Structure formats: C-alpha cells, structure tokens
Amino acid sequence: MFIHVVADNPAKLAVVRAALERQHELTSELLDGPSVQRGQCHALVVNVDLRTFENVAALKKKIASLGHMRKRVFILHQTIYLSIAQAYALGATRVLTGPLNQDELLSALADRMGPGAPATAATNNEAGAASVGATAIASMFAAVANGVSIDVEGTKSAGDKITDHIAEKGLSDWLAIVRRHHEGTYQHCLLVTGVAVDFGLSLGLARRDLERLYSAAMFHDLGKATIPLAILDKPGRLDAKERVIMESHPALGYDALKGNENISFEVLDAVRHHHEYLDGSGYPDGLCAENISDVVRILTISDIFSALIEDRRYSRPMSREEAYGILCRMQGKLEKALVASFRPVALNR
Numbered sequence: 001m002f003i004h005v006v007a008d009n010p011a012k013l014a015v016v017r018a019a020l021e022r023q024h025e026l027t028s029e030l031l032d033g034p035s036v037q038r039g040q041c042h043a044l045v046v047n048v049d050l051r052t053f054e055n056v057a058a059l060k061k062k063i064a065s066l067g068h069m070r071k072r073v074f075i076l077h078q079t080i081y082l083s084i085a086q087a088y089a090l091g092a093t094r095v096l097t098g099p100l101n102q103d104e105l106l107s108a109l110a111d112r113m114g115p116g117a118p119a120t121a122a123t124n125n126e127a128g129a130a131s132v133g134a135t136a137i138a139s140m141f142a143a144v145a146n147g148v149s150i151d152v153e154g155t156k157s158a159g160d161k162i163t164d165h166i167a168e169k170g171l172s173d174w175l176a177i178v179r180r181h182h183e184g185t186y187q188h189c190l191l192v193t194g195v196a197v198d199f200g201l202s203l204g205l206a207r208r209d210l211e212r213l214y215s216a217a218m219f220h221d222l223g224k225a226t227i228p229l230a231i232l233d234k235p236g237r238l239d240a241k242e243r244v245i246m247e248s249h250p251a252l253g254y255d256a257l258k259g260n261e262n263i264s265f266e267v268l269d270a271v272r273h274h275h276e277y278l279d280g281s282g283y284p285d286g287l288c289a290e291n292i293s294d295v296v297r298i299l300t301i302s303d304i305f306s307a308l309i310e311d312r313r314y315s316r317p318m319s320r321e322e323a324y325g326i327l328c329r330m331q332g333k334l335e336k337a338l339v340a341s342f343r344p345v346a347l348n349r
C-alpha cells in the first residue's frame with residue numbers, strides 16, 4: 001500500500017517510517033516543511049500534536065492539499081478528548097492513542113475491504129453520513145469535556161443525514177461503514193443511532209418520533225465525555241470503584257444537557273434512563289416498567305445490541321444472531337413484545 005506520513009518533527013516522522021517501511025511504500029513530509037509529490041496514495045498517517053492551534057491550522061491546510069485518502073490514521077500521544085475530537089474533525093477515520101504501537105498501526109491500516117485502493121467518489125459518499133455523524137459526536141464530547149455549549153442543531157442535522165442514509169441503503173450497509181471507519185465511543189454512538197433509526201423505521205414511527213429517537217441516540221452516552229479513557233477503554237472487567245464512575249454517565253449526560261432549551265423532555269429522559277430495566281434493576285434511578293417511556297425502551301434495546309456487535313480493539317465483534325439471542329434471554333428487563341419486533345432489524349434488515 002502507498003502511505004503518506006505527516007509529522008510535526010523529524011523524530012516523530014522517523015518513528016512512523018520505521019514502523020511501516022518494511023511493509024509499505026512511503027512518502028513523508030514535515031508539518032512545517034514543503035509538500036512532496038505524492039502520486040496515488042491509499043492512506044495517510046498523521047503523527048502531530050493537536051493541542052496547539054498552530055499545528056491544527058497547519059495540518060488543516062496540509063490535508064486540504066492532499067486530496068482524499070480513504071484511510072486517515074491519526075496517532076495521538078495524549079488521550080484527551082479535545083485532541084481526539086479535533087482529529088475526527090480533521091477527517092480521521094481512525095485515532096490511535098498512547099505510545100506508538102507498530103502492530104496497532106499496521107492493523108489500523110490493514111484494509112478489511114480487500115485490496116487497498118484510493119477512495120472513489122462512491123466511497124466518499126458512502127462514508128459521508130458516518131463522517132458527519134462522527135464529527136458531530138466528537139465536537140459534542142469535546143464541548144462537554146471543556147464546559148462549553150453543545151451544538152444541538154448540528155447534532156440533529158447529523159442525525160437527519162444518518163436517517164436518510166439508512167432509509168435509503170439499509171442497516172447492514174450502515175453497520176459495515178461505521179465499523180470500518182470509526183472506533184470506541186464514536187463507533188458506539190453511531191451504531192446505536194443507526195440501529196435505533198432502523199428500529200424506528202421498522203416500527204413505522206412518524207418522522208417527529210424518529211427525530212426524538214435519533215436525537216436521544218446521538219446524545220445518550222454524552223456523559224462519557226468526562227469519564228477517564230482508562231475506564232472507558234479498559235479491556236477487562238471494571239472493578240467496583242471504576243463501575244461506580246462508569247455508571248455515573250447517564251446522570252452526567254443529563255446534567256450536561258438539562259439547561260438546553262433545544263432539547264426536549266423526552267430526549268433528556270432517554271439520556272438519563274437508557275440503562276434502566278423494566279424490573280427495576282437498572283441505574284441511575286432504579287425505575288420500574290410504568291416509569292420507563294417507549295423512547296427509552298427502544299433506545300435501551302438498540303444500545304445493548306450495538307454494544308454487543310461493536311468492533312472493539314480487544315475482542316471480536318459478536319454476530320448479529322448471537323447478540324439478538326442475548327437480548328431474548330434478558331427476560332423481565334426488556335419489553336418482550338418490543339424485543340420480538342426487533343428481530344427483523346437485528347437479523348435481516
């Protein structure tokens with residue numbers, strides 16, 4: 001594969017080149033250096049500190065002159081949301097955090113779609129709604145992490161694009177695109193939004209109700225913006241203390257959104273209660289069936305299903321059949337009739 005590397009200093013350029021040069025054809029340049037002739041490149045690797053305004057501005061210019069490459073892997077040495085959000089806003093399709101790991105970088109560049117090829121207009125369009133969605137989610141997370149106001153309209157309009165994409169091309173197409181292009185919390189939020197929209201479409205919801213549903217899905221895990229990544233991305237089980245922190249995210253998300261007049265009561269309620277179960281065993285309020293709305297019930301099923309089929313760094317994604325089987329066994333917690341209606345979404349659509 002032909003890969004182009006951009007870094008903000010010679011040492012960082014050399015590290016990436018050393019990791020890739022045995023297996024790939026490389027060209028490279030420094031962020032503040034002259035552009036080199038690149039020809040046809042399949043992927044871009046960026047190893048730049050995104051905490052400074054100057055670097056972000058310079059990289060934006062550089063990327064604009066590079067043309068579109070289907071894979072754009074950003075290496076960030078600081079696991080902070082603002083930089084991650086910035087990377088996605090600059091068009092990253094994958095963000096690797098922490099010290100550079102050669103295997104991780106090679107696997108991020110490995111093409112699951114078959115032989116590597118430069119992006120075509122079709123693949124650009126294909127990933128369009130997903131990119132818009134990821135950018136909206138990333139900027140919303142960055143806003144919460146930095147205590148600034150959220151762009152509610154931008155998030156809703158991204159939800160609208162996702163809905164159009166799924167109505168036209170179906171859920172399977174969406175799942176494949178999102179799993180191929182995004183990771184972690186962004187992948188999760190995009191999957192939940194897609195699954196919830198498709199579930200809503202299959203139930204014949206009116207556009208207004210669909211809007212509520214996709215807004216709830218886009219916002220549902222926003223409280224994770226302030227949960228440390230060491231807990232969010234922990235490969236193994238959480239200990240008791242970590243679990244308490246993790247389980248604070250619905251209330252944190254609710255608190256971040258509650259003063260916003262553009263967010264309806266139903267959406268706020270769904271953000272706070274998407275981990276409640278009909279039998280009262282959920283959190284944070286231990287609600288029982290009569291207090292759990294339809295939007296929440298639909299969102300909870302979509303959330304659990306999406307979490308099970310995610311493509312995680314540390315474990316293989318579960319098949320849609322296996323994931324649906326788990327939902328069916330959660331008796332008493334989820335609405336039985338709704339889980340039955342979810343079957344065609346989970347398995348066929």
Ligand SMILES: [Fe+2]
Nearest residue numbers: 220221249274
């Ligand atoms: Fe959640």
Ligand SMILES: [Fe+2]
Nearest residue numbers: 192220221303
């Ligand atoms: Fe979730």
